[in-house]
Amino acid sequence: MSRYLSVRQRLERDPGLRERMRALAAYQAQRLAGTYRDLEGTTRHGPAVEFFLTDLYGPQDLTERDAQILRALDKLKRFLPPGALQALARAFELHVLSMELDAATAAALPGPGRIDAATYAGAYRAAGRRGDRERQIALIGDIGSLLDGLAHRPEVGLAVRLARAPAHASGYGQLQDFLERGFHAFRKMNGAAEFLAAIDQRERALMETLFGAGA
Helix, strand or coil, X not given: CHHHHHXXXXXXXXXXXXXXXXXXXXXXXXXXXXXXXXXXXXXXXXXXXXXXXXXXXXXXXXXXXXXXXXXXHHHHCCCCCHHXXXXXXXXXXXXXXXXXXXXXXXXXXXXXCCCCHHHHHHHHHHHCCHHHXXXXXXXXXXXXXXXXXXXXXXXXXXXHHHHXXXXXXXCXXXXXXXXHHHHHHHHHHCCCHHHHHHHHHHHHHHHHHHHHCCC
């Protein structure tokens, strides 16, 4: 929680950094869309790609969803299986880590203007934190594996459906929607090993390329 607040406070104090973060988010959204366009166009993997890009690793502002996770985790222990709670906790960790890495990358950009492949690679290398980059990729796989394990348990699907109205009425609507989208996307795949392997391979390959670009 302290790391999360630290990044938010830094962005509030620095309008220039916020502007660079917005430019970085736009660039990364374009990059992600291109990297996973082949999977997004398939019936089996399309919903999971959309979930990946909007709920886990995309440029969207997930502040309210994460605030709901923090408020709800203790309460949800009575209703959700451990796998669901672990997925939520890891989703929060992933967002905080992504914010930190994006802030470090944005701070290393030469200016707030248009970002291209060369300026992005330079800022990525300047930000460093290879271990955190590896952790970021590992968290995506962890969350996906947890959701995949839950998606084939009928009792979990029933619990998610029954929680919809109470969750929205109690102010946990974004958290509920996150769980529903993840559950349905991974259930539709009927096995997520191929999808998660593709993410891991592509993101690690990009990481290696970017860290080696200045060598």
